Every structure is written in C-alpha cells, then in structure tokens.
Amino acid sequence: MKGRLAAGIAGLAALIALPFVYRDPYHLHILVLILIWSFAYTSWSIMGRFGLVSLGHGGFMGIGAYVTALLWNHLGLSPWIGIPLSMAAAGALALVVGYPCFRFRITGHYFVLVTLALSGIVLQVVTATRDYTGGSLGYTPNRTRGSGLLALQFDDKTTWYLIALAVWVGGLLIWHWIDRSMSRYALEAISEDEDAAAAAGINVTAEKLKITLISALMTALAGAIYCQYQMFIAPDVVSGIAVSLQMVFAAIVGGLYVSFGPTVGAIITILLAETLRIGFGTQAVGWDNLVYGVLLVLFIIFLPKGILGSLLERVKLQRKPSPAA
C-alpha cells in the first residue's frame, strides 16, 4: 500500500514537471485533451460501473459548456461563478430526470432510453436557440480584455495542462473515495437486486440519485473546462448522443471497474481521432464514431472488463500462485 502511494506521488510529480521540460505545443495540446476527456469519462464511469448506463451525459457536458459561455458573453459573469452555476444546472436536471426513473424503477434498457432522450433534448435546445448559442455552427466565449485569471482564459498550454491535470487528479480521488465508501457496496447491491438491497435497509432511490448527481456535476465541470480551453464549442463536440456514446465507449474499452480505465479509454479515443484526422483529413469526418461503434460491440462481447481491467486481472492472477497447479 505504501509502495503504491509512493509510486503515485512520484508519477504525479513527473506529470507536473512534464510541461516545464517538454514544450512541444501540439503534444501538450493532445495531453490536455486527454486529461479533460479522461476526467469526463471518469465522471461517466462513476455511475456507469454500477450498471447505471447513461446516454445523457453528453447533455450534462453541453450544459456545463454552454451555460458557462453564455453567462460570460451575455452577463459578463466570470467562469469562476459561471462554472458552479452550470454545474448546479446540470445537477438539477440530473435530479429532475433521475428521481422519477429511480422512484418508479426504470432500470436497464429503459433507463438508457430515457437518458438518451436527455442528450437529444439538450442538443435540440442548443440548435433551436441558435440566436443565442450559434446553433450547429458553434459558439465562442468572448476574449477578455482584462485579467486572464478572472476570465479563466490562458494563452499558454502549460497553464491549461496544469489545470487539466488538477481536475483529472480530482476525478480520480473522487473515484477512489466512492470506491472505498459504504455507498459503493450499497450501489453494487442495488445493481444486483433492488428489492434485496431495500431489505438490507438501503434507500435505493436516494443512493442512485446521489451517485447520479455527483456524476452529472463532474461531467458539467468537464464541459466547462473544455469550453474554456478550446474557446470554441459546438453541439456535436460537447453535447448530444455522439458525445454520450463516446463516453460509454471510452469507459468500457479502458475498463469500467478500475480507476485508470477511463483514462486509458481517453488515450485510445483521442489518439484514434487524431490519427484519423491527420491521416485522412476531412474525408474521415465521422469515421471515428463508426470505429467506436464496431469496437464497442467487440469489447462488450470479448473483453467486458476493458483493456486495463483485463490486464490488471491477468497480473493479479500471475502474482497469486495458482492452487490447482
């Protein structure tokens, strides 16, 4: 345990030092994207690992991004206030959608369908209110003429890298905090048998709402950070069904049940998207989604614990001398 903590601290120190040693802006850009999306995927997996498969997270991410940007452009509200407000908005929506679902036992495929509608609705709202949001053409937060810190706008990649790193580490800490809490056992129990969980004294609706709320708040934060970093958002990049599917894909491919799984998923998805973009250019627009779809089916069938999950399991098995041998 101590060795792992030491390794974690050493790894974190190396990650913090990286941008001061290595300054290639393109590579740093890719790293920032990986960190932000890793955080988004981790946020999804926090509830996804308990069988609460949501296709609505694109919606939460979109709310995080758009609410923050709109408040800044129209009301001049600093993202430092805008981001918490956008998170609150996403959280409120999560409760409004989650409560009836959990109260009336909408689970499994039906829950997936309800959340799918949620992503679709957020996408439609963004497109329909194009006078404010720019619709499908996308939206740009106004450049600040004052303090970059107040506007959360920074030109250099190193600052963004460190912000994204902090958020990513925060996401992992929350993952571990939940993993070690009693709620984790409760949620595992709920995902197996809701009646039996209730008979153990668990307030099933409240536990599910709690985890959904945490997940939605984090996902909205991911959307807001993405918006501040890219200074450009479009509905198909931060909201909608495609983004939701991408989250499911990355979390499952990386490994749902291990903390670094979604990070591995982010590395794979972003490298895949970049390779397609550079290799095939505009001809390959949308190909990544096609590849995701095919891979997702293959993973669910052949490697349900994901790449990292399966690797770690293999290492564990090798370490333990097998009794049958």
Place this chain on the structure above:
Amino acid sequence: MLEVRGLVKRFGGFRAVNNVSFSVDQGEILGLIGPNGSGKSTIFNMLSGTLTPTAGSIVFDGHEIAGLAPHRIINRGIGRTFQIPRPFRRLSRFENVALAGFYGQGRHSRAKAEEAAERALAMVGLPTDRRATVDGLGAAGLKKLELAKALATGPKLLLADESLGGLDETEMEQAADMLRRIRDDLGITIIWVEHIMGVLMRVVDRVMVLDHGEKISEGLPSAVAADPRVIEVYLGTDAETTQAAAAEARRRAGG
C-alpha cells in the same frame, strides 16, 4: 408489539389478502402457515414495505407503518429474509452482512456495522472470514447468510420467510433450533412463514393459518393442528404432515 387490522391487498380483481387481522406479542414466535397462494408472502411483503396494502393498518411499536418504504421499515426494527435467498454475489459474505448492518441500523458507523456483521455471522454459525465469497455456499449456507443479513439490521421483529425450503431433515431441525435461539438469546420476536408444518409446530408459540387470503384458524399449535378447517385445507396434499404435527404438538403440550 405488532397490530394488524383489516389488512387487504388486491391485485386487479383478485384479493390476495382479504381483511386479515392479527397481533404479535413481544418475544413471541408466531407461525404463519397455509397452502400455496394463501397470501402468506403477500402479508410478509406488506409488513416489510415491499407491497403497499390496499386497505388496513399495520401498527408497529405504536406507529403506523403501512405503506412506508422498505428501508424505513427496516430502520424501525423489522428485518426480513426472502423465501429464496438473495445474496449479493459481487460482494463477499462479510460485506453482504456488514452492508445490512450499516444501512439497516441507520448508517451510524462502519466499525459498528462490522461488529454487527461478526455477531450475526457467529449467531447463524458461519465463519467470520472477511474474504470468503458467496459462491462457496450451498443451500443451507445461503439460508444462513440470508438470516445473518436480516439479523445484522438489528431487528426487534424478524420476518422469516419459508426459511427451511430446500434443506434436508437435519438441516431443517438445526434451522428451527436457530430461530428459537434467536428469540431466546437475542429477544427478537419472530413471524415465521413455512410450508413444512412439522418442524414449525415444534418451535412456534402460536400459529395462524391462511387460506385463499383469509385467516381460517389461529391459536396454540395443538389446537390449530386439530382444527377441522385446517385439516380440510391440508388434507389430500399434506394430511400426513398435519397429523404428525398434531401428534407432535400434543406430545409437547402433554410433556
């Protein structure tokens, strides 16, 4: 400690439970018997909050609990087991029981929950090994685990749902003795639903018999076993058991 008045449960036009009233005293073991479909499990599910009664009242410790959510009823002190054990297979045995200890007793402390889990496992006679999995348990073991989960919630009243189904003779006797020990040592009041009359009659203080959702008989085991209405209900399907139980009850009453 429990007062049930005019309990009714309708599923569409079908009355699964029709105007049933009964009470349970502190420290008593009440047997609840009846043929399949007589409404035993439906009554249990209403007592534990899984089903909401169509009409009637359930007063536990002076409070109306009819229609409360299951977790609230557990927190008031009514624990239950399921007819078919429902363990959480992704958790270890110990985690199964500790979970019930934590949430069943109002989420106080994890250390307390783990203590409750150890006590409950010891009570039912399962090892308190923290890493043992559920998969290693047979039918009798799963019943014990189910009982340990219910005990860990710290009940004042335990609803034991057909806890002997699928066990052999010796295991049945042991399980029946365990229920009695739970009452004697822990002072927990028990309502025990069972198909198998023989063993039940030996342990319970009082029996209530249901048929087609209605109470047809209630009283001491010896009296109920001799009740012509009860014999009629069980005759043909279970006559021998009924007679054996009656003999057993008479022997017990005499000795």
